[in-house]
Each structure stands twice: as structure tokens, then as C-alpha cells.
Amino acid sequence: MDIRDSESFFDRLFSQPLVRLTLSGGRGEYTRAVFRPVKLKGGEAVQIEKYTSTQVFHENLSSDLAAARAKELFAEFTFADGANSACTLSMRRTKSGKILSTVKNVQNTREVKSHDREKLRLLPEGVPVPALRDLGVMTPEGEIVKGMYDKYCQINRFLEIVDDAVSADPRDSWNICDFGCGKSYLTFVLYYYFTEIKKTKVTMTGLDLKRQVIENCNAIAKKYGYDGLSFRCGDVKDVIGELSPDMIITLHACDTATDYALAAAVEGRTDYILSAPCCQHEVNAQISPSGYKPISCYGILKERFAALATDAVRARCLEYVGYETSVLEFVDFEHSPKNLMIRAKRRGGVSPKTSAELKKEIEDFCTELSVRPLITKLLGVF
Numbered sequence: 119m120d121i122r123d124s125e126s127f128f129d130r131l132f133s134q135p136l137v138r139l140t141l142s143g144g145r146g147e148y149t150r151a152v153f154r155p156v157k158l159k160g161g162e163a164v165q166i167e168k169y170t171s172t173q174v175f176h177e178n179l180s181s182d183l184a185a186a187r188a189k190e191l192f193a194e195f196t197f198a199d200g201a202n203s204a205c206t207l208s209m210r211r212t213k214s215g216k217i218l219s220t221v222k223n224v225q226n227t228r229e230v231k232s233h234d235r236e237k238l239r240l241l242p243e244g245v246p247v248p249a250l251r252d253l254g255v256m257t258p259e260g261e262i263v264k265g266m267y268d269k270y271c272q273i274n275r276f277l278e279i280v281d282d283a284v285s286a287d288p289r290d291s292w293n294i295c296d297f298g299c300g301k302s303y304l305t306f307v308l309y310y311y312f313t314e315i316k317k318t319k320v321t322m323t324g325l326d327l328k329r330q331v332i333e334n335c336n337a338i339a340k341k342y343g344y345d346g347l348s349f350r351c352g353d354v355k356d357v358i359g360e361l362s363p364d365m366i367i368t369l370h371a372c373d374t375a376t377d378y379a380l381a382a383a384v385e386g387r388t389d390y391i392l393s394a395p396c397c398q399h400e401v402n403a404q405i406s407p408s409g410y411k412p413i414s415c416y417g418i419l420k421e422r423f424a425a426l427a428t429d430a431v432r433a434r435c436l437e438y439v440g441y442e443t444s445v446l447e448f449v450d451f452e453h454s455p456k457n458l459m460i461r462a463k464r465r466g467g468v469s470p471k472t473s474a475e476l477k478k479e480i481e482d483f484c485t486e487l488s489v490r491p492l493i494t495k496l497l498g499v500f
């Protein structure tokens with residue numbers, strides 16, 4: 119790879135595992151920036167230390183994002199000295215703006231310090247996501263707007279769970295639906311993740327009942343030329359059997375909207391379901407106030423009990439129709455009390471014996487509670 123400009127310098131440097139990079143001769147806000155590999159909770163990352171005359175700022179980025187950050191930062195520096203596992207490189211910008219560089223092929227040893235109490239976020243603070251500025255989650259500099267930190271944590275964690283699924287799947291293009299997308303923070307971030315971070319083709323549809331919100335989302339998608347992202351106004355109930363995405367996501371789609379979304383996924387033979395439910399009123403209304411007295415005489419306990427029962431039945435019904443299903447806490451309670459997620463992957467068929475056992479298990483549970491959750495009807499369990 120020839121080094122003709124600063125871009126190709128950083129492409130060459132980051133094409134192999136990074137050993138170090140120092141930018142110096144800063145002419146702007148920072149006097150110096152040092153890049154080093156570090157080991158964090160979520161895997162290896164690049165830690166960047168940016169020095170002003172009085173302070174030092176840290177950020178942890180994936181290698182791809184760190185390369186992009188180095189290219190961007192170098193606009194305000196004169197020198198770059200770096201090494202990867204296969205070579206040592208240096209570069210200087212002359213007064214006339216010309217780039218002079220040298221490369222020595224040499225095997226360098228890497229030292230990767232462990233910072234495993236810190237976490238590598240797919241969406242780090244300080245890296246602006248354009249649509250999130252429009253939606254009031256980030257400032258133009260990529261800082262999180264006060265009051266939006268919980269939403270930011272939810273989106274980041276949801277994204278990590280999507281990343282786990284996508285990284286283990288060989289397909290090279292994705293079709294995704296977000297049911298009950300609302301203002302679509304997550305939808306825009308996912309689109310950004312596929313197109314900017316994974317560099318993978320994606321078609322995404324956000325669906326919501328609120329016309330005004332949908333119009334706003336379509337305007338933002340158009341503003342940024344997000345051709346693969348569109349928003350529809352409608353009820354998820356009406357799209358069952360109409361869409362067959364690879365993945366459906368729901369983040370706090372209200373009450374039975376989650377059930378219709380699960381049914382739409384099953385009907386569309388969707389491979390991945392990531393659904394964080396919210397306000398499960400249906401079963402709460404069906405549980406008799408005189409049954410399970412120690413629970414039902416306290417409104418909050420009855421509500422939580424009904425919510426757990428609803429999600430338990432949803433998860434087991436998905437198992438029944440051929441999904442490998444788990445239920446996880448996708449964020450800490452402090453970031454959202456509605457922090458459970460049903461995660462399911464289509465395995466394509468269960469044995470008739472398991473199927474009969476599951477059906478009985480679900481039916482017995484519902485009989486015990488004297489409830490008939492919508493999902494059992496939508497998926498034809500009993």
C-alpha cells in the first residue's frame with residue numbers, strides 16, 4: 119500500500135494490530151494525541167489520550183473508529199509517528215501542506231494494557247451520530263444531552279445485543295423492522311451501525327401509530343440521504359403476514375403491540391427477535407383481584423407479577439413455534455425499570471414431543487392464573 123497522503127498513512131497503520139500512534143505539533147485545541155491498544159470489558163479497543171495545555175481527555179474506540187478519528191484529528195497536527203505489528207511509520211506535513219512519510223518493515227511487539235473495568239461502547243460519547251443530534255440525544259460534538267443519558271444507555275446496550283447476533287451471522291445484507299419505533303432513536307442508531315460501523319447493506323422500516331412522529335422521522339432520513347431507511351404510519355396488527363424481515367426489534371412497544379410484533383415476526387419467518395416489552399396491561403386485567411391475594415391486594419405487585427407472567431408466556435410460546443429463546447436484563451434497572459428483553463432466534467421446528475410438552479406447560483400455567491394471553495391465540499398455541 120503506497121503512502122501518498124495522510125489517509126493512506128492511517129489506512130496502512132490500522133491495517134495491522136496497532137502498537138502505538140502519537141500525533142504531535144498540534145496547531146488546534148490539542149497539543150498531542152496518543153493512541154494505544156487496551157483491553158476493555160467488551161474486548162480490545164484503542165484508547166486515545168488527547169492533551170490540551172492543561173488537561174487530558176480519554177476516549178475508547180474500536181479500531182475502525184480510531185482510524186477514522188486519527189484521520190480527522192491529523193488535520194490539526196504536523197507529525198504522526200506510529201507502529202503496528204508489521205512496521206513503523208512516520209509522517210510530517212510540510213509548511214506547503216505536502217505529506218512526507220517513511221515506512222520501515224519491522225516486527226513490533228504489542229503491549230495491550232488491561233482496563234477491563236471500562237467498557238467499549240459501540241456508540242461512544244464524543245463520536246457524533248448525525249440523526250441523534252436532530253433527535254436531541256447528542257450535541258453537535260457528540261456529547262450526550264443532559265436528561266437523555268438513560269435513553270443513550272438503552273440504545274447502546276440494545277446495539278450491543280444486535281451486534282452479537284449480526285457478528286455471528288454470515289449474511290451480507292439485512293432487512294430489519296422496528297415496531298412501535300416512536301421517535302426512532304434506536305432505529306436511526308441501528309441504521310448508522312450497519313452503514314457506518316459494519317459497512318453492511320441494510321433496509322430498515324420503522325412503524326408507528328403516530329403520523330406526526332413518522333413524518334418527522336422520514337424528514338430526518340431524507341435529510342441525511344438514508345436511502346435504506348423508511349418509516350410507515352400504521353398499526354403493527356395490520357402488518358402481520360405482510361413483512362418478512364431478517365430481524366425485528368421492539369423497544370417498549372406498548373402493551374399488546376409487542377404480541378402483534380412477535381406474531382408478525384413468526385409469520386414472516388424472521389430469524390431474530392429482540393423485544394423489550396412495556397406496560398403489559400392485558401394479563402393484569404385478566405388476573406382476578408381475589409386470586410393470589412398476597413400479590414393482587416398490592417397494585418404494584420400485581421402489575422409486576424402480571425408483566426412477568428406475560429413475558430414468560432411470550433417467551434415459551436416463541437419456543438413452541440420453533441425459536442430458541444432467552445430472557446435477559448438488557449440494561450441496569452437505574453436506566454429503565456422496563457429492562458427485560460425477550461431474545462429469540464429461529465431454529466426451525468421443534469420435535470413433536472417437545473412441542474406437546476411445551477403446549478401443556480403453557481396451557482397449565484395460564485389455567486392456573488385463569489388468563490388467556492393474546493400471544494397464545496396469535497401463535498395458535500391453544
Ligand SMILES: C[S@@+](CC[C@H](N)C(=O)[O-])C[C@H]1O[C@@H](n2cnc3c(N)ncnc32)[C@H](O)[C@@H]1O
Pocket residue numbers: 297298299300301302303304325326327328352353354355368369370371372375396
Ligand atoms: C414507549 S414508545 C417507545 C418508542 C421507541 N421504541 C423508543 O424506545 O423510544 C411506544 C411506541 O409504540 C407505538 N405503538 C403502540 N402501539 C402500537 C401499535 N399497535 N402499532 C404501532 N405502533 C404502536 C406508540 O405510538 C409509541 O410511539
